[in-house]
Each structure stands twice: as structure tokens, then as C-alpha cells.
Amino acid sequence: MTRSFALAALLALASATPALAHAGHDHHKATGQVMVMDAWARETAPAQANGGAFMTIMNHAAAPDRLISGGSPAAAKVELHTMSMDGGVMRMRQLTDGIAIPANGMVELKPGAMHIMLIGLKGPLKKGETVKLVLRFEKAGAVRLDVPVRGIGEMAAQKMDMNHGAH
Numbered sequence: 001m002t003r004s005f006a007l008a009a010l011l012a013l014a015s016a017t018p019a020l021a022h023a024g025h026d027h028h029k030a031t032g033q034v035m036v037m038d039a040w041a042r043e044t045a046p047a048q049a050n051g052g053a054f055m056t057i058m059n060h061a062a063a064p065d066r067l068i069s070g071g072s073p074a075a076a077k078v079e080l081h082t083m084s085m086d087g088g089v090m091r092m093r094q095l096t097d098g099i100a101i102p103a104n105g106m107v108e109l110k111p112g113a114m115h116i117m118l119i120g121l122k123g124p125l126k127k128g129e130t131v132k133l134v135l136r137f138e139k140a141g142a143v144r145l146d147v148p149v150r151g152i153g154e155m156a157a158q159k160m161d162m163n164h165g166a167h
């Protein structure tokens, strides 16, 4: 089951990615050219109030861009967070200045590091479903995503997908 799900997710990504890239080139040629790859959200327990979403954001433009905010119909609000060690304790804090995406560079949002937080979930994120997410960039504008929900046990499979996706 896990394997076929990972494959299905990979196929879904493969078909979704070119469309996104194309939209970026059509509408934002002169400003930002942002592409989101390998987006996924982690499944949540029924009582869990918040969820995390992770992805690789690439900026194909010669100028830096910045992820400034996000939104989702699945949550009351979307925040940009980071995690860091503070006196031996992992702490999460909001990145109120957004996340800089370097010119011709990429930023990886992943568990234990920078991530997107869905605050006030309207229901649990269920493995196999997708979550609608819009990311707003300073220059590239809004990027709309259908983010697949994955189980915690599928993180190894996700790593494999990412290697394949990047090359």
C-alpha cells in the first residue's frame, strides 16, 4: 500500500509540476519565476489543532523573491515557521519577515526546520487526501497548490521521490 501510494504521489507530482512551471513563465516572466516541488503535508491525529506542510521552493529568476504569506481552506490561518534549538529544547517560532528565496536558488521546507504551519485545522489531515494551499510571494504572486497528505511512515519514500524529482 505504502509503495503504491508513493508511486501515485510521484505521478501526481510529475503531472502537476510542468503546469505550475508553465504558469510561472506565462505570468511572471518579468518579475519572479517560482516553482514549488515535492510539496506534502503530514497527516494529523483527530484532536490535533495544527498541521505542517513541507516542500522545495525554487526561484528561477535572477532576482531574489520572498514567500510572505499563505492561506488554506483547511485551516483558520497559515503561518511560516522555523524550528531551532534553544537551551536544549526544540522551539518553533513564526517567521514574520517571511522566507527569502535566493536568486536562481532554492529553499527546502522540511520537518525540524523551516515549514508551513496550518493553524486551526477544520478537520484532521488524512493520508491520501490533498490540501489546498496558496502561497503568496513578493514578486511571483500567488502560487496555488494541491498538497498530498502523507503518513509519518512515508517520509523515507518522500526522500526517494525528492531525489528522483530533482534529477
Ligand SMILES: [Cu+2]
Residues within 6 Å of the ligand: 081, 082, 092, 115, 116, 117
Ligand atoms: Cu510550526
